[in-house]
Amino acid sequence: MEEVKKKQAISLSEVKEILGKVDVEEMDQIQRWTYDYVSKFVSIESKDAKEMKKRLIKECELTEDEAVEIVNIRPTSLAELRSFTFGWKKLILAETLEKMLKIIKEHS
Numbered sequence: 001m002e003e004v005k006k007k008q009a010i011s012l013s014e015v016k017e018i019l020g021k022v023d024v025e026e027m028d029q030i031q032r033w034t035y036d037y038v039s040k041f042v043s044i045e046s047k048d049a050k051e052m053k054k055r056l057i058k059e060c061e062l063t064e065d066e067a068v069e070i071v072n073i074r075p076t077s078l079a080e081l082r083s084f085t086f087g088w089k090k091l092i093l094a095e096t097l098e099k100m101l102k103i104i105k106e107h108s
Contacts, residue, residue, distance in 0.1 A: 013049035
């Protein structure tokens with residue numbers, strides 16, 4: 001078993017990029033399933049996902065896990081965004097939610 005060198009939350013786009021560098025024949029079953037899933041459902045480039053995550057963390061003061069959740073789901077309305085942030089059990093101002101939507105739209 002390999003040793004964990006670093007633990008970090010990454011978006012599905014970043015997963016696709018990482019697994020895309022591995023030959024499919026060399027992947028184990030879980031890697032193949034994961035690669036198949038992200039290939040079908042990821043519609044944003046890894047570069048854009050990384051930039052969106054970075055901006056959400058910096059400009060909206062989100063944690064890395066929260067930013068990754070938003071990048072993966074990319075809500076399109078204030079109501080949809082609120083439904084995700086409600087589960088975080090912290091108050092997010094309406095202006096911050098608007099800023100988050102703006103960042104999402106700029107990178108989608």
